[in-house]
Amino acid sequence: MIKRLAAASLAGLLAASSAQAELSYKILNFQDLDGWAKDDHASALATFRNTCMDMDQPDYAALCALADTIENPRAFFELFFRPVLIEEAGKDAMFTGYFEPELDGSLTQTSRYRYPVYAKPREAQGQWLTREQIETGPTMKGRGLEIAWVDDPVELFFLQIQGSGRIRLPSGAHIRVGYGGNNGHNYRSVGQELIRRGVYQPHQVSAQVIQNWVRRNPVDGAALLRTNPSYVFFRKVTRVSPEQGPLGAMNRSITALRSIAVDPRYTPLGAPVWVEKDGEGPMRRLMIAQDTGSAIKGAQRADIFFGTGDVAGKAAGRLRDPGRMYVLMPIQRAYAALPEEDAL
Known part of the structure; x- marks a missing residue:
């Protein structure tokens, strides 16, 4: 039976939302999970172990230590966790998708590589200069703030939206860049601006459509991108090799x-999450919650990481699907979160 309770009633195990939204909280068995037996639990366990040592909660810490000794990954999850809807x-x-962009660039400015990837200036505090002022004004010039130079301003714009990425150098080597701050202005959607102008209908807009339009219309395209201040x-980022995955919110590779x-x-x-994504290309897979995002709000909201580069970007950009996700909680934690009368 589904139990109804306010978010603040989860005994401190789930943080309350500011609106105190009513939640449905249900503990299930693993046989209730569609496709559970067919998944690669060893791969999920390896991903879990990559961040579980950083979880502060004693029950997760104990299970993390146990995970290093386990021989049967599926049994590990089934013995010590319960799926919670x-x-x-x-x-x-x-469910939506995200990826790590990979851009072509250079550590020096050339006729091809002429768009700078900037580090944050010390004086950029609070609401600072707008995008247009940063890109066209003199403030950033000659200060050595360029981490690298890339060959495509459109890909640089979307690198900023993603917040991190890899830059492939002419030698074939890579460097990785991560989020280093912003100018304090709110994000304004250029896709919505194209809809407002009547260029596209809402169902037509995607990252690829925006990129293609800007490239076909370089002057108007540059002006469009600058409508986002x-x-x-x-x-x-030097903590991890560029050949590993980017750092997530837990400061570990994803x-x-x-x-x-x-x-x-x-x-x-750090918690395991069973994902049942419907829509085109249904997905049934045990994943690990290792990142956050400003647009990821809600108990049944998740962004799936697809990897690095153009192929991953195309797959992630198409994703906007329904489904359901179940958080795998340590057994005591799962039952302690029930209202007292239901836990008896």
């Missing part, structure tokens, strides 16, 4: 098609 009243589940600065971004008010970072 957490739903907000009136909010449907939604928000600007993201970067930092060079794994393609095993890591998801979640709302940590409902899903603890």
Whole structure:
């Protein structure tokens, strides 16, 4: 039976939402999970182990230590966890995708590589210069703030939206850049601006459509991108090799098609999550909550990490599907979160 309770009643195990939304909270068995027996549990366990040592909660820490000794990954999850369905009243589940862009660039400016990837200036505090002022004004020039130079301003714009990425150098080597701050202005959707102008209908707009339009219309395209006043600065990431996955919110590398971004008010970072994504290309897979995102809000909201590069970007950009997700909680935690009369 589904038990109804306010978000604040989860005994401190799930953080309350600011609106105190009514939640549906249900503990299931693993046989209730569609496709559970067919998944690669060893791959999921390896991804779990990559971040579980950073979880502060004692029960997760104990299971993390046990995970290093386990011989049967599927049995590990079935013995020590329970799947929990957490739903907000009136909010449907939604899965989207994200990826790590890979741009062509150079450590020096050339006629091809002429668009700078900037580090954040010290004085860029609060609401600072707009995107147009940063790109066209003199403030950033000659200060050595360029981490690298890339060959495509459109890909640089979308690198800022993603917040991190890899830059492939002419030698074949890579460097990785991560989010280093912003200029304090709110993001304004250029896709919505194209809809407002009547260029496209809402169902036609995607990242690829925007990129193609800007490239076909370079002058108007540059002006379009500058209608978004928000600007993201970067930092060079050296903690992990560029050949590994990018860093997620837990400051560890994330794994393609095993890591998801979640709302940590409902899903603890580091927790296993069973994903049942419907729509085109249904997905049934155990993933690990290792990242967050400003647009990822809600108990049944997740962003699936697809990997690095153009192929991953195309797959991620098409994804906007319904489904359901179940948080795998340690057994005591799962039952302790029930109202007292239901836990007896």
